[in-house]
Amino acid sequence: xxxxxxxxxxxxxxxxxxxxxxxxxxxxxxxxxxxxxxxxxxxxxxxxxxxxxxxxxxxxxxxxxxxxxxxxxxxxxxxxxxxxxxxxxxxxxxxxxxxxxxxxxxxxxxxxxxxxxxxxxxxxxxxxxxxxxxxxxxxxxxxxxxxxxxxxxxxxxxxxxxxxxxxxxxxxxx
Amino acid sequence: xxxxxxxxxxxxxxxxxxxxxxxxxxxxxxxxxxxxxxxxxxxxxxxxxxxxxxxxxxxxxxxxxxxxxxxxxxxxxxxxxxxxxxxxxxxxxxxxxxxxxxxxxxxxxxxxxxxxxxxxxxxxxxxxxxxxxxxxxxxxxxxxxxxxxxxxxxxxxxxxxxxxxxxxxxxxxxxxxxxxxxxxxxxxxxxxxxxxxxxxxxxxxxxxxxxxxxxxxxxxxxxxxxxxxxxxxxxxxxxxxxxxxxxxxxxxxxxxxxxxxxxxxxxxxxxxxxxxxxxxxxxxxxxxxxxxxxxxxxxxxxxxxxxxxxxxxxxxxxxxxxxxxxxxxxxxxxxxxxxxxxxxxxxxxxxxxxxxxxxxxxxxxxxxxxxxxxxxxxxxxxxxxxxxxxxxxxxxxxxxxxxxxxxxxxxxxxxxxxxxxxxxxxxxxxxxxxxxxxxxxxxxxxxxx
Numbered sequence: 001x002x003x004x005x006x007x008x009x010x011x012x013x014x015x016x017x018x019x020x021x022x023x024x025x026x027x028x029x030x031x032x033x034x035x036x037x038x039x040x041x042x043x044x045x046x047x048x049x050x051x052x053x054x055x056x057x058x059x060x061x062x063x064x065x066x067x068x069x070x071x072x073x074x075x076x077x078x079x080x081x082x083x084x085x086x087x088x089x090x091x092x093x094x095x096x097x098x099x100x101x102x103x104x105x106x107x108x109x110x111x112x113x114x115x116x117x118x119x120x121x122x123x124x125x126x127x128x129x130x131x132x133x134x135x136x137x138x139x140x141x142x143x144x145x146x147x148x149x150x151x152x153x154x155x156x157x158x159x160x161x162x163x164x165x166x167x168x169x170x171x172x173x174x
Numbered sequence: 175x176x177x178x179x180x181x182x183x184x185x186x187x188x189x190x191x192x193x194x195x196x197x198x199x200x201x202x203x204x205x206x207x208x209x210x211x212x213x214x215x216x217x218x219x220x221x222x223x224x225x226x227x228x229x230x231x232x233x234x235x236x237x238x239x240x241x242x243x244x245x246x247x248x249x250x251x252x253x254x255x256x257x258x259x260x261x262x263x264x265x266x267x268x269x270x271x272x273x274x275x276x277x278x279x280x281x282x283x284x285x286x287x288x289x290x291x292x293x294x295x296x297x298x299x300x301x302x303x304x305x306x307x308x309x310x311x312x313x314x315x316x317x318x319x320x321x322x323x324x325x326x327x328x329x330x331x332x333x334x335x336x337x338x339x340x341x342x343x344x345x346x347x348x349x350x351x352x353x354x355x356x357x358x359x360x361x362x363x364x365x366x367x368x369x370x371x372x373x374x375x376x377x378x379x380x381x382x383x384x385x386x387x388x389x390x391x392x393x394x395x396x397x398x399x400x401x402x403x404x405x406x407x408x409x410x411x412x413x414x415x416x417x418x419x420x421x422x423x424x425x426x427x428x429x430x431x432x433x434x435x436x437x438x439x440x441x442x443x444x445x446x447x448x449x450x451x452x453x454x455x456x457x458x459x460x461x462x463x464x465x466x467x468x469x470x471x472x473x474x475x476x477x478x479x480x481x482x483x484x485x486x487x488x489x490x491x492x493x494x495x496x497x498x499x500x501x502x503x504x505x506x507x508x509x510x511x512x513x514x515x516x517x518x519x520x521x522x523x524x525x526x527x528x529x530x531x532x533x534x535x536x537x538x539x540x541x542x543x544x545x546x547x548x549x550x551x552x553x554x555x556x557x558x559x560x561x562x563x564x565x566x567x568x569x570x571x572x573x574x575x576x577x578x579x580x581x582x583x584x585x586x587x588x589x590x591x592x593x594x595x596x597x598x599x600x601x602x603x604x605x606x607x608x609x610x611x612x613x614x615x616x617x618x619x620x621x622x623x
Contacts, residue, residue: 055192083192085255087279095198140177140201150200152283 002070002173004030007061009039010078023126029173039075054081054092054101061099070173072136074129075101090128093135100132107154124157137171178293179203183213184228210234214242224292225252229263237267244271251296253288317354319502322492335482336362343479344457346486349536352457353417355486360413365453368412371405376418383426390442406439409452420460431475489531496527499535503542504554514551521556529561547592583618590620
């Protein structure tokens, strides 16, 4: 069975991670494990932007990958992420590669001044995690009712389902 | 369907890499260039659906690249990327034809929407170009049949004059195809995507010509229950074709002259000045110069209309075109009438070429139609043609003889058959009353079926 390793960094609740790992294991054919040691994010810090450069984090994650067939590493980073040209990103992935990263920071209702909502945060996190992992399996954005549909804001994340459409699901390991 | 292609032009590698990765997740085909020169090189190899161009680059900046891109690819969709403090440049870029601009760093939401919108725009532009090409492929001269030197000269003049915006006067006898020529001028002109609006001045009473041309406001005259746009307004951007211009009254001549001078008018009963931009083509079968000399047509208007004159030759001056025209009408009418005529017998063709055709091409078309009504497929025969046979000939055209009675008998028989024995319709066409027609049927022993 392929493995999905969740590598964490930044402030994240233990309960959040465990629930996320469990939800991912219900959708993906992977054995989901949470790595013991958190990732050192300092090489990805950009003091001018006050954010972490997601591409750098991906490079760090890819370095630790074992290259096992179908296995993936997913960074779950409790910090705000960016790529230089965009104001922020929810996440980033190596298209068809071994690693992906996402941040729950902008998925949390509290980021927008709204009351805390753990269930909503988990649901959105599951969708973004699946979305970025989908890219690692070579999937592009999908126009159908699918988790691979592009979403540039939290509302759009809410509008898509936490599952792959039939066509996209075929790209996942058995 | 192929995914869209995007060219990212930025001197910063990190920007190129970020956008490549970001657009890559959408499945777009992304190419990058680190300079304007490199971008032009890529553009010379293949087109791109959308270009994202940084405005500040060493060497050739974004504005220069935009200008040179649009010179080579006028419909290129270019989005300008600006940094803080370069918004003024972005405004310049928009004036130079950029599709839009985005400020760095971009909000992912904004960038996704902008590119989506740009691609949609690109699709519409491409569709528009395709439609225009299809339209252009429909020959503007398809309906004009003729290979005689006279027609070739005329069509050459049509092509030359079409490219200009000059006023055209088409002269020629009735039935020579003046309206077809007017339509060909319009169809080959830069105004071809706008309408050509024909007005038959000869068919309308003077008061109606005014209302037709200028339109009217509600209540302008008895029966004007609604505001109505005139042909001048409807032709805005396109071509106004005034047929039978020699027939318009002195008052309409004055009004028309004013419109041509001012390119503005008011509707009947209205005060609002309406500005219009149209090309004017007029046609007449009359000798306008003679009418000017007789004081029936204003000289100043004549000079306004007579900038370029195209003369439609009468059919008798291009008899070489008669076989082509006859075949053309036979094929066209075969389709319309669902009667499979496939050839014109040599005797019939000879007859057609000898006839002087005072009614010109229109008369020829009518003759072919009549022959197809009374004749039997698949051949048009001489005896079915409503034209007199050659004097002293073999009688092929007039099997019943050439006396007045014989000609009348045959003519009435033909009209009766055309109308399938309907006496009322046949009498109407023959311009005689039904009783007279019944008497002639009896006298000549004619068949009604």
